[in-house]
Amino acid sequence: MASVQHCDLAIAGGGLAGALIALALAEKRPDLDVRIIEGADTIGGNHAWSFFGADIAQGERWLIERLVVHAWPGYSIAFPRAVRQLPQPYYTIESTRLDAIVRQTLAPERLTFGATIEEVTPTTILLANGDRVTATGIIDARGPGDLTRTMDLGWQKFVGRDYRLEAAHGLANPIVMDATVEQIDGYRFVYALPFGVKRMFVEDTYYSDTPDLDVKAVGQRVAAYAAARGWQPKRKLREETGVLPITIGGDFESYWRSTGAGVAKAGMRAGLFQPTTGYSLPDAVRLAIAIAAERDLSGAHLATFTHDYAAAAWRSQRFYRMLNAMLFRAARPEERWRVIERFYGLGPNLIRRFYAGRSTFPDKARILTGKPPVPVGRAIKVLKETSWRA
Numbered sequence: 001m002a003s004v005q006h007c008d009l010a011i012a013g014g015g016l017a018g019a020l021i022a023l024a025l026a027e028k029r030p031d032l033d034v035r036i037i038e039g040a041d042t043i044g045g046n047h048a049w050s051f052f053g054a055d056i057a058q059g060e061r062w063l064i065e066r067l068v069v070h071a072w073p074g075y076s077i078a079f080p081r082a083v084r085q086l087p088q089p090y091y092t093i094e095s096t097r098l099d100a101i102v103r104q105t106l107a108p109e110r111l112t113f114g115a116t117i118e119e120v121t122p123t124t125i126l127l128a129n130g131d132r133v134t135a136t137g138i139i140d141a142r143g144p145g146d147l148t149r150t151m152d153l154g155w156q157k158f159v160g161r162d163y164r165l166e167a168a169h170g171l172a173n174p175i176v177m178d179a180t181v182e183q184i185d186g187y188r189f190v191y192a193l194p195f196g197v198k199r200m201f202v203e204d205t206y207y208s209d210t211p212d213l214d215v216k217a218v219g220q221r222v223a224a225y226a227a228a229r230g231w232q233p234k235r236k237l238r239e240e241t242g243v244l245p246i247t248i249g250g251d252f253e254s255y256w257r258s259t260g261a262g263v264a265k266a267g268m269r270a271g272l273f274q275p276t277t278g279y280s281l282p283d284a285v286r287l288a289i290a291i292a293a294e295r296d297l298s299g300a301h302l303a304t305f306t307h308d309y310a311a312a313a314w315r316s317q318r319f320y321r322m323l324n325a326m327l328f329r330a331a332r333p334e335e336r337w338r339v340i341e342r343f344y345g346l347g348p349n350l351i352r353r354f355y356a357g358r359s360t361f362p363d364k365a366r367i368l369t370g371k372p373p374v375p376v377g378r379a380i381k382v383l384k385e386t387s388w389r390a
């Protein structure tokens, strides 16, 4: 017989955004019965989420401090004409840690695993097996909505492998972009995170016009890169793949409606991600803290609150969409690396604010002035033809 559970707040999808909301509410509103309904058997799937120190404000760190598994004081980038060390802390959260912390924080009866959600309304979650969860408020955090039909996109796609190595690699800090590799399928770079003395995470990444990912071929390039660096794998501990949206333009309201107009949303489902990287962790932290500060957690209020929050974020990201239009539409695919190389020649504070999505007016002016790495005529045409302003 179908069962019904009732609670104060139910979160559909125990991924990054859903888990962070549950943890923020456990801290700020311990009186509430908050539940997570997740399709898989774990919280957070198979992920490593990384972020720069400046992405998270001092007052927001309490939410993720205990989730951080790896921390470094700086990182480097490498381009054909420049190698640079940047003194900006870098951190990684692993999904196994997020899973463990959520299980420590929420009592077992508040976590439902292996449950396929069929429908979400502002106050109900209907499961495929006929079970129901009713709540004062529901937040839908089940990952992306209909991105392709509502937005104009480029893609960041990658295959990453976490290797246990035969010998110590000797790399102290992450290489966030090694763009000295052969340029294939757009802008290509390798990302390397030293997770331990004999452990290295290597990811081969493409800023591509298409979302197709040849996992086998890219996996082989990961292995070839590791071999070329002298990092001999003993064992592959984990592999992850990703195809993330890079927004050039689109219609935010259509995107929001693609997963139901009157329902509260979080994470990728709310369109909350950095437009130039597709990364969503900093936005997920901010939204979780903002929700935990709301007194009214009814479905109707949360729907309006999360919609208005995400719509304001979308409006504030026009500059990034315009740069993405330049990168994907004005620069030829094999020349895209020049745009990024030029960007990394700018000041470290400007770079820090850029990734945090907090570029100032002088930052924007600085990014746009100087010798353009794309043909001016082409740039003007692209600016006219794409919907980055929307």
Ligand SMILES: Cc1cc2nc3c(=O)[nH]c(=O)nc-3n(C[C@H](O)[C@H](O)[C@H](O)COP(=O)(O)OP(=O)(O)OC[C@H]3O[C@@H](n4cnc5c(N)ncnc54)[C@H](O)[C@@H]3O)c2cc1C
Residues within 6 Å of the ligand: 012, 013, 014, 015, 016, 017, 018, 037, 038, 039, 040, 043, 044, 045, 046, 047, 048, 049, 050, 051, 115, 116, 117, 118, 141, 142, 143, 144, 240, 241, 242, 243, 244, 266, 267, 268, 269, 278, 279, 280, 281, 282
């Ligand atoms: C491999 C990879 C690496 C990434 N690395 C980074 C990074 O380093 N830094 C960063 O900021 N961003 C990163 N991102 C981008 C982004 O932050 C992640 O995709 C992030 O997990 C998105 O969070 P989310 O909560 O919106 O969605 P998810 O974390 O994907 O969570 C959605 C959850 O909903 C569940 N679900 C979906 N449908 C149903 C259903 N019908 N019934 C029940 N449950 C359902 C899923 O099982 C999942 O657990 C990465 C993405 C990928 C794919």
